[in-house]
Amino acid sequence: MKNTLIAPSILAADFANLQRDIEMVNESQADWFHIDIMDGVFVPNISFGMPVLEAIARHAKKTIDVHLMIVDPDRYITTFKNLGADVLTVHYEACTHLHRTLQAIKATGMQAGVALNPHTPVAVLEEVIQDIDLVCIMSVNPGFGGQSFIENTYEKVRKLKALIESKGASTKIEIDGGVTDKNASQLAAAGADVLVAGSFVFGSVAPLETISNLKSQLS
Numbered sequence: 001m002k003n004t005l006i007a008p009s010i011l012a013a014d015f016a017n018l019q020r021d022i023e024m025v026n027e028s029q030a031d032w033f034h035i036d037i038m039d040g041v042f043v044p045n046i047s048f049g050m051p052v053l054e055a056i057a058r059h060a061k062k063t064i065d066v067h068l069m070i071v072d073p074d075r076y077i078t079t080f081k082n083l084g085a086d087v088l089t090v091h092y093e094a095c096t097h098l099h100r101t102l103q104a105i106k107a108t109g110m111q112a113g114v115a116l117n118p119h120t121p122v123a124v125l126e127e128v129i130q131d132i133d134l135v136c137i138m139s140v141n142p143g144f145g146g147q148s149f150i151e152n153t154y155e156k157v158r159k160l161k162a163l164i165e166s167k168g169a170s171t172k173i174e175i176d177g178g179v180t181d182k183n184a185s186q187l188a189a190a191g192a193d194v195l196v197a198g199s200f201v202f203g204s205v206a207p208l209e210t211i212s213n214l215k216s217q218l219s
Helices: 015-027 050-059 074-081 099-109 153-167 182-192 207-217
Strands: 005-008 032-038 063-069 086-092 112-117 134-138 170-178 195-196
Touching: 005 207, 015 207, 032 050, 032 099, 050 063, 050 074, 050 207, 063 112, 074 086, 074 207, 086 099, 086 134, 099 112, 134 153, 153 170, 153 182, 182 195, 182 207, 195 207
Parallel strands: 005 032, 005 195, 032 063, 063 086, 086 112, 112 134, 134 170, 170 195
Antiparallel strands: none
């Protein structure tokens, strides 16, 4: 089986012990750091901003995957590159000129990602899939951690995989929301390449072991 990547979501970490949690991810079998930036406008919640991301990047030793849940993300593309992002994901629903946004992200040397809300069909990406390094399928409604997984996600992943293959693209599929050991292997089987896990990892008694168990299911 392919190597499905695990990306713990720092939104679910203990902010009072952020360095400890970052070092835990560094030591774990996880592959990426997933960092949600929310503005309280595009989604009904506010997460952390630039100084916190800069602090995370200082300690993180793995790929930094930044998910922008904000309006007008174009304003900050260079800023996020300078803060240490390796992958920058914008929401389809927040970009009027998606192709231009993708080109701007790639021009900085970052990988370009596009996130789709649960109600947005994968067909909207047909014209730009070859320009996208990563598609993030929201398997919960964006804005808050700890929500239940939307079951229609499996079918959505299969449709997206078919689109990627039909266009000869090498786009990765990321799943964000409600990922646990109950659905991880099914998601990988449907075509997912990256699984974001938040409260399942950071809410567990032994996060290192939780990540290790999740990883063993996927290899």
